[in-house]
Amino acid sequence: MSKGLTSRAEDYSQWYNELVAKADLAEHSAVRGCMVIKPYGYSIWEKMQSVLDQKFKETGHSNAYFPLFIPKSFFSKEASHVDGFATECAVVTHYRLKNDGTGNIIVDEEAKLEEELIVRPTSETIIWNTYKGWIQSYRDLPILVNQWANVVRWEMRTRLFLRTAEFLWQEGHTAHATREEAVEETEKMLEVYADFAENWLALPVVRGKKTANERFAGALDTYCIEALMQDGKALQAGTSHFLGQNFAKAFDVKFTSKEGKQEFVWATSWGVSTRLMGALIMAHSDDAGLVLPPKLAPIQVVIVPINKGEEELARITVVADDIIAQLKAKGISVKYDDRDTQRPGFKFAEYEMKGVPVRLAIGGRDLDNNTIEVARRDTRTKETMSRDNIADVVESLLEEIQNNIYQKAHRFKEENTTKVDTYEEFKRVLDEKPGFVAAHWDGTSETEQRIKEETKATIRCIPLNNEQEEGVCILTGKPSTQRVLFARAY
Amino acid sequence: MSKGLTSRAEDYSQWYNELVAKADLAEHSAVRGCMVIKPYGYSIWEKMQSVLDQKFKETGHSNAYFPLFIPKSFFSKEASHVDGFATECAVVTHYRLKNDGTGNIIVDEEAKLEEELIVRPTSETIIWNTYKGWIQSYRDLPILVNQWANVVRWEMRTRLFLRTAEFLWQEGHTAHATREEAVEETEKMLEVYADFAENWLALPVVRGKKTANERFAGALDTYCIEALMQDGKALQAGTSHFLGQNFAKAFDVKFTSKEGKQEFVWATSWGVSTRLMGALIMAHSDDAGLVLPPKLAPIQVVIVPINKGEEELARITVVADDIIAQLKAKGISVKYDDRDTQRPGFKFAEYEMKGVPVRLAIGGRDLDNNTIEVARRDTRTKETMSRDNIADVVESLLEEIQNNIYQKAHRFKEENTTKVDTYEEFKRVLDEKPGFVAAHWDGTSETEQRIKEETKATIRCIPLNNEQEEGVCILTGKPSTQRVLFARAY
Structure with a gap:
């Protein structure tokens, strides 16, 4: 960190x-x-x-x-299949190594397979x-x-x-x-x-x-x-x-x-x-690190004690243990990080980097006030709360975070899906506001290929239940009945 | 079947x-x-x-x-390790196939790896x-x-x-x-x-x-x-x-x-x-098929209806559904096999072959008598019982079967572990009453090797917390302080 x-x-x-x-x-x-x-x-x-x-x-x-392993000959049986995978196959040709007599380990050429084996690219x-x-x-x-x-x-x-x-x-x-x-x-x-x-x-x-x-x-x-x-x-x-x-x-x-x-x-x-x-x-994720949806986070909640000295740590640990038990009873995974080799600030940054959805911090004052600091990873906000019903609060918060992360990504997708009607607009959007670009296409592989070569954008998909709409292909001007989703892609 | x-x-x-x-x-x-x-x-x-x-x-x-994959050179870094695995390694030498121009798929010799890769035999x-x-x-x-x-x-x-x-x-x-x-x-x-x-x-x-x-x-x-x-x-x-x-x-x-x-x-x-x-x-397992310990059986209980006609099947299914619910509530996995394409006898043989620990059968008479036939796989015995508390009965029975299978294997191991003091006796026991043979050995690899060559028996292990006991090696007569366990092995 x-x-x-x-x-x-x-x-x-x-x-x-x-x-x-x-x-x-x-x-x-x-x-x-x-x-x-x-x-x-x-x-x-x-x-x-x-x-x-x-x-x-x-x-x-x-x-x-x-x-x-797959026998090489199997790949030739389905013509389009072999074309799809032949250029990227790891091939096993031998089944033994040997010492060359001078201490070097070499492939034993006598142990050659009759038929080469392909390490499965798909089965x-x-x-x-x-x-x-x-x-x-x-x-x-x-x-x-x-x-x-x-x-x-x-x-x-x-x-x-x-x-x-x-x-x-x-x-x-x-x-x-x-x-x-x-x-x-x-x-x-x-x-x-x-x-x-x-x-x-x-x-x-x-x-x-x-x-x-x-x-x-x-x-x-x-x-x-x-x-x-x-x-x-x-x-x-x-x-x-x-x-x-x-x-x-x-x-x-x-x-x-x-x-x-x-x-x-x-x-x-x-x-x-x-x-x-x-x-x-x-x-x-954001510039502070990973953001994990709570449902897939290996650690959903981390508790960090903010203590002065060991005696205070012991008192904080009593409180933390109680909260851990309550959270575990709800099926929430929780980690208590009482390492004395790292400062709280370091730990905070570490759990932000690792995307732990909720961080709880307990200091000396919290002991007296029956409070706890609750920080959420998705919004990077924190709040001091009462410890009453803290397990219920955390449980709801995890659901809220899961939902918020989804909604944020949903808004992003909506805002970055653009309808365009001309090729100029298409190219401009790809450069200036990249995302999904919904455009008419004439349905031919040639057009798709040319657009890809010129813009690096591919047709990601023809959406299911796609709205039918009269239009003309952005490249060729030929008639089209629906928009398809283009994008540059990973 | x-x-x-x-x-x-x-x-x-x-x-x-x-x-x-x-x-x-x-x-x-x-x-x-x-x-x-x-x-x-x-x-x-x-x-x-x-x-x-x-x-x-x-x-x-x-x-x-x-x-x-492991680079070939890694194998040479630990001398005894390479000796142990070199003779049985699958070796990747190329990373591409190609069409030879006549439609045959061949290895592309131009795509040769600089260093061969070994498919891990261990990591x-x-x-x-x-x-x-x-x-x-x-x-x-x-x-x-x-x-x-x-x-x-x-x-x-x-x-x-x-x-x-x-x-x-x-x-x-x-x-x-x-x-x-x-x-x-x-x-x-x-x-x-x-x-x-x-x-x-x-x-x-x-x-x-x-x-x-x-x-x-x-x-x-x-x-x-x-x-x-x-x-x-x-x-x-x-x-x-x-x-x-x-x-x-x-x-x-x-x-x-x-x-x-x-x-x-x-x-x-x-x-x-x-x-x-x-x-x-x-x-x-036995001559009728697999015998599975209940704790590892994918299906712990199978229920087979023995019905005459569909109307009776419907009435049996009502009873079976109730039992299934009770068993599932206890975390017991249960399958109801009401296929009409196979006779009950065929199903019985199939579940015996597959090692399902408990088989329940319900026939027309059972409906009237509030009974059920309970068969256990391990002993191949069956009994007609009341349906009252059947889930409890099955739960205990599964534990009993788990225990019985262990005890049976334990007795077998005890009965087939033999102490011998001479090489003649050693060879005779290996042929006539094979199992573990506890014998004195002089502690040398040479003796172990010779015994292996002459009898195909290897030292399976020196038991932990082994009893210390004065004796002489069965082969060489040299002094020994403990017996080791020999056997022919898979």
């Missing part, structure tokens, strides 16, 4: 990097592109996992585990190869399986949480007897993600569909939730893919229907990753 | 393989040595994870995540390289970190759960200021494992230390828990290593002590893996 952060206004990217380091969330490792998720950062991820896992189970899914191929053995009849369907795993995509330019060569994620892979059921599943899981983003991450999102250009490699339709960061760039926070029968055909997975016919199985896949950590950090 | 299992007496190994398949626990994948853990098997692993994770947190540990090296940046002063110690992860050891002969090229595990890695503290941690975590094995897996274990031959590569001391399977072979169920300052020296991790001196940090590591699934299966 020796120094503050570079401000967001000064250098947003630098602010992010410093914050990730100073809040003890993650760091770069000795392996290019691979991160170390530090205990504090990981404890936030664990909270996310726990909430999501419960939601998956409530919607009928079970967890399973599939191999880390559709190995899973559909497995499902082939699980599915014979309509009675074996649906299969509703999720996997928590690490995956590797060899990114050349990496950023902690946002873009790393290895990341952690969950990938759901479901198999269905009908197209309708698979589409329903795709949409249901998108809504699970949206609900999680809004009600836990406090992150308002746009639910939409990707254009053909931006679809997952192998999908017929990619649904997504898109969020807006404080610098006006968009971040894709989760995707849910309707895969049609593509993978069933690639791996020959058929079932006997109720009517006795052989049919290909319908598929979905859906995932969110440690990228959500990046979204969480960038959406809410 | 079409066919029963090969019996244990007939072919124990075959019985195991069939059971793993028929109970839907795991299967081989298309990648040699890598398994697919199926949803039912994974749900047992999740229960293990959840209990262990809580125990780790209660003992002050936090989770974190370190990279999947001491990458973690100690990271800890170097985390530790400056005694105030930074201890570091108490655990990681849940996949690891890869290229095994040539694999068996589901017991020995697979990729497996799931947790690995704790702690850093301490003193030798005493590190030894204390090593012993504490061994006891966590032993407690988990005995009170959750219902698996009695011997706590002990490995001989130098059997130590972890890089450890000064390896503590272990050893369990006995029903075929008389031992299985190492968990290890806890005192690593001394070996990894701190290899990665130059020093701290400034309270006295201002620069000292190397002391280390431990400890782990259990999906191998515990193999132990769980082999220790308790």
Whole structure:
């Protein structure tokens, strides 16, 4: 906590990097592109996992585990899939090291694999190869399986949480007897993600569909939730893919229907990753550090004693212990920081940096007056209050903070979503008031591509339940029936 | 469920393989040595994870995540460590595939890594390289970190759960200021494992230390828990290593002590893996299938209606719903299987195969008589009981089953632990009454090695708090002060 952060206004990217380091969330490792998720950062991820896992189970899914490695040949079976991932694959070619005789450890060239193995960038191929053995009849369907795993995509330019060569994620892979059921599943899981983003991450999102250009490699339709960061760039926070029968055909997975016919199985896949950590950090945090929504904060409340001497500390601790017991009884996580190696001011800055939603401070005068100082992280305001009903007060305050963080992000998104009708206006808004830009588009990949090349803005999504409206494409002037959301994106 | 299992007496190994398949626990994948853990098997692993994770947190540990890949050069830094793992490493050499122009996907030779990466077989090296940046002063110690992860050891002969090229595990890695503290941690975590094995897996274990031959590569001391399977072979169920300052020296991790001196940090590591699934299966199960200790059973109670027609089913369901509510209120997991596609007998066999501890059946006559059939999996006995207080009855029964399974395994271990005083007797017991063989040994690696070559038995451990007793080595006749435990092992 020796120094503050570079401000967001000064250098947003630098602010992010410093914050990730100073809040003890993650760091770069000795392996290019691979991160170390530090205990504090990981404890936030664990909270996310726990909430999501419960939601998956409530919607009928079970967890399973599939191999880390995928035979190279599997990648060629679904043409668009291999195109999407071939350029970023870690390849295992050997299975043994040896001493070269002079003490150096080298790869043993004799231990070469007959077929190279790919470290999974995503698991559709190995899973559909497995499902082939699980599915014979309509009675074996649906299969509703999720996997928590690490995956590797060899990114050349990496950023902690946002873009790393290895990341952690969950990938759901479901198999269905009908197209309708698979589409329903795709949409249901998108809504699970949206609900999680809004009600836990406090992150308002746009639910939409990707254009053909931006679809997952192998999908017929990619649904997504898109969020807006404080610098006006968009971040894709989760995707849910309707895969049609593509993978069933690639791996020959058929079932006997109720009517006795052989049919290909319908598929979905859906995932969110440690990228959500990046979204969480960038959406809410400020120049003093992390701002965490209380529902995902590993420490919801910290209590700091402001004591002169040990005798006073002992008396403060008696009061603190009582408050801790009351908070714990309400299921609120609380830390008492009575370290004597750091001053209160240092501790205050540390917990601000780490985004602890509520800080309570108790000094000698508070002992006499039955008071306590209550500071909230989101607004950086504090107030001296009576200790009567303090647990109830804190409980309500946590709810208020959760809500306030969401509302703030919601207002930001609303204020930074701009309708434009000309290409000039489009480019001006992107530079002067970046955010989502709602504009008419002629529906072609060519136009989308040209806009991307000229402005670095991509179509983030075609919002679900989008308002239909006559208009003309900002680039080509061709007719259009709806606006789509453009943005520069992470 | 079409066919029963090969019996244990007939072919124990075959019985195991069939059971793993028929109970839907795991299967081989298309990648040699890598398994697919199926949803039912994974749900047992999740229960293990959840209990262990809580125990780790209660003992002050936090989770974190370190990279999947380790630079090859790291392996050479700790000499005994590289010797232990070099022969079984998956090596990543390239980071891209490409189309060869004729539609074939090949490895892009231009995308060759400057330094090969090893898929972690264990993470001491990458973690100690990271800890170097985390530790400056005694105030930074201890570091108490655990990681849940996949690891890869290229095994040539694999068996589901017991020995697979990729497996799931947790690995704790702690850093301490003193030798005493590190030894204390090593012993504490061994006891966590032993407690988990005995009170959750219902698996009695011997706590002990490995001989130098059997130590972890890089450890000064390896503590272990050893369990006995029903075929008389031992299985190492968990290890806890005192690593001394070996990894701190290899990665130059020093701290400034309270006295201002620069000292190397002391280390431990400890782990259990999906191998515990193999132990769980082999220790308790029988010729009808899996036997699960209730504390780890994903489904603790199944209710099967025995109805004639739909009207009776409806009346049974009313009764079942009431029982389900009562059981759930007690935190007991219960499944109601009213599928009309399978007969009750089929369902009974299926839940026996899957090891569901308690089965309740309700038929038409039970409706009139206020009765219910209660069957327990461990003893394969059943009884018709009154439905009054059935939830209390089931709750006690689950505890009794947990205890009975443990006691049975405990008796088996006691009956199959034999003291021998001559090499002839030693060899005879190994063949005729396999199990733990307690024998005197002269303490040398040579003797241990020769016994292993001649009998395939290894020293499983030197039990903690071992009785001291004068004797002579069974092989060499040299003096010995204690018996050690030999066995053939998985």
